[in-house]
Amino acid sequence: MASTLPTNPSLDKLRVEARHLQRANGIALHAAQFAVARRYGFTGWPALVHYLRLAADLSVDPGAVDEDALDPADRFCSWASLRYDEADAPPRWRAAADLLAADPGLVDRSIWCAAAASDSTALADHLARRPALANTGGGPFGWVPLMYLCYSRIPLGRSANDVLTAATLLLDAGADPNGGYLWCGMSTPFTLLTGVFGEGEQGPRRQPRHPHATELATLLLHRGAHPVDQQTLYNRMFRPDDSHLELLFAYGLADAGPSPWERRLGEAMETREQLWQRQIHWAAEHGFGDRLDLIARHGIDVSGADLVVPGFPDDPNVRDDEGATPLHQAAWAGDLPLIRRLLEAGADTSIADGRFGSTPLQWAEHAFQTEAADLLRETIR
Known part of the structure; x- marks a missing residue:
């Protein structure tokens, strides 16, 4: 399984949630506790309580x-x-x-x-x-x-x-080369390797890799860091570079036994199947064919993955589900050649996305993509 608890989970709050469910549905408390535990990805209330007690000491x-x-x-x-x-x-x-x-x-x-x-x-x-x-x-x-x-x-x-x-x-x-902590109580540990490999949802300029990531990660792996590092794989999946995967595969990522964190946290952590399915799905949806090939070469089943080949949009101002345009995404990624192509095709720099109300220039500035921001400012002037 994999925990779906909110950030900074509290046993007291979950007890209150179970009580509310008990009263609302007229069921026994143990049944309400079981339902709450299942809702958050645990096999039962004792497993949930066990995790929360562990997390209390490991959470930052x-x-x-x-x-x-x-x-x-x-x-x-x-x-x-x-x-x-x-x-x-x-x-x-x-x-x-x-x-x-x-x-x-x-x-x-x-x-x-x-x-x-x-x-x-x-x-x-x-x-x-x-x-x-x-x-x-x-x-x-x-x-x-x-x-x-x-x-x-x-x-x-x-x-x-x-x-x-x-x-x-x-x-x-x-x-300990496997040292780490639970970020806000979430069940995917942020290890030493996580910090070294860097990146994540805020992008490579706000959450960069360590300047000597390859050398430092190699030292940690050589000294016993476990190669199955779920948070590293998540943080680095957003961009097509596969250097982290190549290094982790070299140290046994494909078939390593349980990590110290998997043994400690048990069912709260995602399974290996869940780990690989997320990697495969993201790679396929974003056209990362080299990543799919790399994963497959190490014996992981990628059958059924339908690789989406990225194409240039027919409408440069088309919006996604959150109102962002291709120019927003290119600005966030700092993709200068794509920004130039979109501008030549008529991309509108004044469009604000639907979630943040921000223009592509503001996206580039927030991501500290300074080169992209400079290019967009020149266009606006």
Whole structure:
């Protein structure tokens, strides 16, 4: 199965929901609890309660942190990290870099700051004094240091060797390569690999890959990170690049046994069949033929997938179900050649979509697709 619980689920709220259902339908409480559990993808009430108790210890809501109330060290870590909400954006990471430049001693006072900055010298000093810090949660999100390293996007110009040296120090000190957390209590874990591979619904500029994603992911996999990382596969499915899949397949993605997270969370997590069906469906619907071929080469059944071949729209101003035009989508993706073709075909830059009331230029600006935004501004002028 796969949990369909809302964000930040609460056992108390679900108990109230069961009581309401009991009273509304005149049924026994156990029957109402069973119905509620089934509604959210669990086999029964005990399984739901078990998951919620686990989630209470594993859940983090990064967006709930009051950054104004944080001390400088925790504020640095918060600004430095991908939070996987609408706040993710380059100006936050630049602000973190500026904060560190103004107070370089942050990395010496906090191992979590040292990890976010991939500062191997400071990390070595912290670990020499207290080796147990490698597995100690702290900072604004209660993460272990390696989480901050993997989710950090500070523009400090660190080389791949700098990052790998810092990560290796933590791994050698006992950091768990399968570490992670439950984002807002949701049942798909956000692991170290999730942070390294990056991307997601906010797009590649707001939620970019780690600058040294391939090297850092390879280190984690070599040190024991499990290749079946559901959130990574989801976050990276939106664009045609398959480098993440190629690396994960090389480390056993196709036929690996249960991951530590699958064993821990059990039925709350999606099955492997559900995982692959979502990947196959998205690839087929968006014309990612190379991805379907890659998946099939590793023994996963893609039969029945009907590949949609992308075509240029007959009407450049046609709207989708949410009122967005092809120009909106091209602006969000930063697809400059397609933007130019659409403009030449008569695409209207003034059309606002139906969901956000925003023009293609505003979509490009929100996605931090600066080149696309510049092109659209030139057209508007």
